[in-house]
Structures are given as C-alpha cells and as structure tokens.
Amino acid sequence: MAEMSVELVAVERRLWSGTGTFVVAQTTEGEIGIMPGHEPMLGQLVEGGVVTIATSEGEHVGAAVHGGFLSVTSDRVSVLAETAEMAGEIDVAAAREALRDEDEVERARASARLRAAGQPV
Incomplete structure (x- = not known):
C-alpha cells in the first residue's frame, strides 16, 4: 500500500508525525481527502475543523484544528495549525x-x- 509522510504541527508543539495512507482536512474551499501521489497544493484550514489521519498501521488519528494551513506534495502532507488538540486530549x-x-x-x-x-x- 502506498504511504506518505504526515506531520500535524501546532504553533506550540508537534502533535503527530509518521506515515499515513489517507488524510482528511477541512479547508476554506471545502473538505479534502489526500492520498499518496496527490497533486501539490496549499490550503487554508477552517477555524474549528477536524483533521483525520489514517496511519500506515491501520489506526486513525484525529485532532481538532483551529486555523492554519495544509501543505501537500506527492509524498508529504504537513498540517500547520494555529492551535490543535489531539482527540484523546x-x-x-x-x-x-x-x-x-x-x-x-x-x-x-x-x-x-x-x-x-x-x-x-
């Protein structure tokens, strides 16, 4: 299965990084799903959105994300949030x-x- 490097970072700390197979995020243009090999893009995250990451190990990582940006290349997704909270926190x-x-x-x-x-x- 194809994988990509995923990073979820807030201004104050790195929340999660690893490899994933799918990322879903809410941008000002709408909800977007990203798989390995996606076209490069930059998106603005909505205030009060949710980011979900399907990890390479088959787990799902979720976070409440409040503003920021999403950067995508063919093999990397970086979620750069103003503030964010992991689901378990x-x-x-x-x-x-x-x-x-x-x-x-x-x-x-x-x-x-x-x-x-x-x-x-």
Missing part, C-alpha cells in the same frame, strides 16, 4: 459547556473538539 465536558458560549468562534472550536473526540454535537 479533549475535555468533552468542557467542550459541551463551551457550546453555550456567545462567541461564535468559541462555539465552532467546541464543536470541532467534540467531533474530533467522536462525540455528537
């Missing part, structure tokens, strides 16, 4: 509480956290 109760926030950006971030954690919104 998300406080579901706090995210549910934040859904009631008056700030639209905070509600979008809370929704992304819940989706990344596999929870209904």
Whole structure:
C-alpha cells in the first residue's frame, strides 16, 4: 500500500508525525481527502475543523484544528495549525459547556473538539 509522510504541527508543539495512507482536512474551499501521489497544493484550514489521519498501521488519528494551513506534495502532507488538540486530549465536558458560549468562534472550536473526540454535537 502506498504511504506518505504526515506531520500535524501546532504553533506550540508537534502533535503527530509518521506515515499515513489517507488524510482528511477541512479547508476554506471545502473538505479534502489526500492520498499518496496527490497533486501539490496549499490550503487554508477552517477555524474549528477536524483533521483525520489514517496511519500506515491501520489506526486513525484525529485532532481538532483551529486555523492554519495544509501543505501537500506527492509524498508529504504537513498540517500547520494555529492551535490543535489531539482527540484523546479533549475535555468533552468542557467542550459541551463551551457550546453555550456567545462567541461564535468559541462555539465552532467546541464543536470541532467534540467531533474530533467522536462525540455528537
């Protein structure tokens, strides 16, 4: 099976890197799926999006991603987020509480956290 190098990086830290077979991300142009050999591209990530990586080991890695960029070459995907949280690090109760926030950006971030954690919104 074809593989590509994948990096998920936020301003403050590297969240995940390894090899993957498929990456799904939400950009300002819409949701995109990337496989090895994809045409080179650069995309802007949406505020309150989710990135999912299918690893070469058959696992799925998910993260709530808040802004940033996606860079794709034929053998590499780099997700460069302003901020991001791995699915396993998300406080579901706090995210549910934040859904009631008056700030639209905070509600979008809370929704992304819940989706990344596999929870209904």
